[in-house]
Amino acid sequence: MDYEKLAQVMRKLALEAGDVIMEIYNSDDFEVKSKSDESPVTAADENADALISAGLRAAFPDVTLITEEQSDSHSEKASTFLIVDPLDGTKEFINRRGDFTVNIAYVEDGKPTRGVVYAPAKDRLFITDASGKSYEETAPFHKDTVGAMTPMSVTTPDNAALLVVASKSHRDQATDDYIGKYNVKDMKSAGSSLKFCLVATGEADLYPRVGRTMEWDTAAGHAVLLGAGGDVIRFDDHSPLTYGKADYANPFFIAYAPGVDLKKA
Numbered sequence: 001m002d003y004e005k006l007a008q009v010m011r012k013l014a015l016e017a018g019d020v021i022m023e024i025y026n027s028d029d030f031e032v033k034s035k036s037d038e039s040p041v042t043a044a045d046e047n048a049d050a051l052i053s054a055g056l057r058a059a060f061p062d063v064t065l066i067t068e069e070q071s072d073s074h075s076e077k078a079s080t081f082l083i084v085d086p087l088d089g090t091k092e093f094i095n096r097r098g099d100f101t102v103n104i105a106y107v108e109d110g111k112p113t114r115g116v117v118y119a120p121a122k123d124r125l126f127i128t129d130a131s132g133k134s135y136e137e138t139a140p141f142h143k144d145t146v147g148a149m150t151p152m153s154v155t156t157p158d159n160a161a162l163l164v165v166a167s168k169s170h171r172d173q174a175t176d177d178y179i180g181k182y183n184v185k186d187m188k189s190a191g192s193s194l195k196f197c198l199v200a201t202g203e204a205d206l207y208p209r210v211g212r213t214m215e216w217d218t219a220a221g222h223a224v225l226l227g228a229g230g231d232v233i234r235f236d237d238h239s240p241l242t243y244g245k246a247d248y249a250n251p252f253f254i255a256y257a258p259g260v261d262l263k264k265a
């Protein structure tokens, strides 16, 4: 893989997809359809997906591409692949809450080593460079010139006063019970893969996910968190969260800054 090219292509496609999404977000009205699994989808998901997948296929024709919006791609088997969620946090998008992201990741041997997470309504862009280190770029973003890049790093958690983040639209008792095992100073809720990025910037220490997600929801945020010194492990046995699993479905997981005194399920 040409990692310089990968970083450039991922960044540009994420920004272009963000423009497509924001045009629909800012329009007076948009249609919300229901997919076969009953989750919502809009023209923003579909148009952003078409743009990103065409761009990735043109730039990396030999790399397997898995994308949320193309169910044919979900039956491919691979351990090294590109994986895309063109609009994560569709519920946040529909409810005009701003916490939605464009996600592109590269998985190598089951590990997400590069990724971009772009939150166009929040003007935040998180990306790994060619070496896999994570940066937040300062807005405004220009497609052909890279702006100021601030290195991202997780914080040293205070186990007596933890900063926890959890899902806005998929929150339940099991999540609250697990969070109850920690000494929490501040609890935030956020939609989409932004939660990984909040751990990666040090705005949170811990993101437990006791609920279903798919690999395209997590791969890019996971890559950004790894590049900032954090980690993501399975909720059940604390082994690494790997990619290329059956149906691209994730088990429950915990994203965290090292130093958090992790509790068992």
Ligand SMILES: Nc1ncnc2c1ncn2[C@@H]1O[C@H](COP(=O)(O)O)[C@@H](OP(=O)(O)O)[C@H]1O
Pocket (backbone or CB within 6 Å): 039, 085, 087, 088, 089, 090, 091, 167, 168, 169, 170, 190, 191, 192, 193, 212, 213, 214, 217
């Ligand atoms: N029951 C379920 N089955 C599969 N995925 C689910 C799910 N409930 C939530 N998700 C995933 O969680 C994502 C939203 O995450 P969050 O709750 O952290 O904002 C959704 O992404 P999309 O919005 O891309 O569909 C969706 O893929």
Ligand SMILES: [Mg+2]
Pocket (backbone or CB within 6 Å): 068, 085, 087, 088, 089, 216, 217
């Ligand atoms: Mg998603």
